[in-house]
Amino acid sequence: MFWDGFLVTASVSALSIVGSFLIGVIVAFGAVSRRPFLRKAARGYIGLFRNIPFIVQVFFFYFGLPEIGVYIDAFTTGTMALSIAVGAYAADVLRSGIENVDTGVIEAAEVSGLSRFKIYRRIILPIALRVSLRPLGSVFINLVLTTSILSTITLNELTGNAKIVASDTFRPFEVYFFLLLFYCVLTYLLSLLINLWHRRLNRFMRGAE
């Protein structure tokens, strides 16, 4: 039972991390685009989803989508809502990473004849990613914690399952306390992973000026 919940939490988290990252990259590039319309739209996106509670967003989709004839399960709705919402946070982190890439480095790439797309993909994005990895890590750790909210739309991930176990066993304190500890361990492991990755990706910083 616990294991089932863990698998749901893990898969929703993994899928949403990928989804929010992709959305984050796209929106971040929109936010630094030269086209005023794209900039406005991207910055509006970031502002909108960061200033509305996730639970409200998730209810909007969960109850709203069937009204327009889209019937998807709680798992899919949750993954989608998480990707969209966390995408806004990821975009903001990446935007500031991109804006902080040294313009001189970008100019060097430009005059060497690399295409705009190649400059983004080979120069700007990798550099922005490396400096954004830690803040991005906290965004994703928060994502994992946020998956618990999906229990309110009947998804039986860790928290949803714990609710059932708590009422079956009449031992809510032990169950929720253990669950909190488990989330702590989970996020701690995740942060270790991110640190490791950060160190790997930033080995070029060793001995930097």
Place this chain on the structure above:
Amino acid sequence: MRNQGFNWHDPILWAQGLGVSVGVFAASMILGTVIGIFIALCRVYKVPVVAPVLLVISEFLKNSPVLVQLFLVFFGVPVLLQVNITPAEAAIFTLTGNTAAFIAVIAISAIDAIDRGQLEAARSFGHSERSILRKIIAPQALVVAMPALIGLAVNQLQVTSLISAIGVIDLTKVGQILNQRTWQPFIVWTIIGVTYFILSRLLAAAGGRLETRLRRHMDWAGL
């Protein structure tokens, strides 16, 4: 009960929910700030036992879902201690603890950012530790911490929405009630979402103004 339209009572319900959300937010923010600063001071003055224990609790709160914390307090604690806790009490208690954990981190790093030399100078002039804290550390730390505090406040405002899950009739719960009655999810959740959005922006704007005022004040003081 399905498909009943909105009625004249709904705006009042909305306003009540709004009041509860803002009330819980304000209460937990104020209490949390006081406790958070207390934790930070224990840490800064290296109070034995208390400091590490508080720090562990604060880490625990930061790294676990608030929703589960709410469940623990509302469902778990009454069974364990054989006491009665109302949803509102559980909500304020939990969010206060949560806010305190984050405030402590912000306060510690703001205090760390203050130049050590200044403090030593003040001590050498024989100022009491209390007055150093009040007159030198606190005002500077506040300015340094403002951006982080604004971010935290906006975030904690969103977090209050979770208290709907333990039955507090806040703005989100009002949304659920209206959603179930009218079955107009797009309208209901858009209104609720927009309300939170405006609240957040107002909060951020107010924080921003406070920050500029504090900074100006500091400039006058010649710091």
Place this chain on the structure above:
Amino acid sequence: MIEIDNLHKKFGDTEVLKGVSLSIAPGEVVSILGASGSGKSTLMRCMNGLAGLNGGSLLIDGLDVSKPRELREIRKRCATVFQHFNLYPHLSVLDNITLAPMDVLGRKKAEVEAEAYALLKQVGLADRADAYPGQLSGGQKQRIGICRALAMQPRYLLLDEVTSALDPEMTGEVLDVLAALARSGTTMIFVTHEIAFAREISSRIVFLDDGVVRADMPTDRFFAEDGGYGDERIARFLAKMRNK
């Protein structure tokens, strides 16, 4: 052949280049001198397309920098070395050098890498191919910057104050590399404050003064009493540089 005709460049309301005309033939080594703020960097940035033109024309091998399609071709022929190196911090030295030749010129990896090693050897950094820019000294970084430019096998090499961000003891190592390059017949246009060095390696000096070409003559004449030195402003500039 670089042909600049009546080039104008403005930033907002201030005109920085006020009708610059200049032509540079293949094989020439031209130094551009001038006080700080006279528009040297802007002129260089017009040549590699980092700054657009507000008037006049700038052709390189008959290609127009203001036409995007032609600029792309120009950038294959024209390489730039920057004052602040601008190396890619996340790529190894080798990747810094091979990125553009492989990607822009479509050349084979093995071939480009072999060349990169040869270039590194030339500048005395054969053992640093796997290092990252953050691990190198300023002088080493600039030598890598030069390798990166040369790996494009450019017809024209633009260098803008490539030693002014370096400590004096590192300036020498970079200038040595440049001197060797000048002798090898690469067309070089370089902005510098190293007057003695400019005199030693360049065949021609262009003196830029407040956005206009005040002198454009063979090096010998520029430093002669009846040539550039005869011009009061140039003499004052040279005197100031010498006293620094």
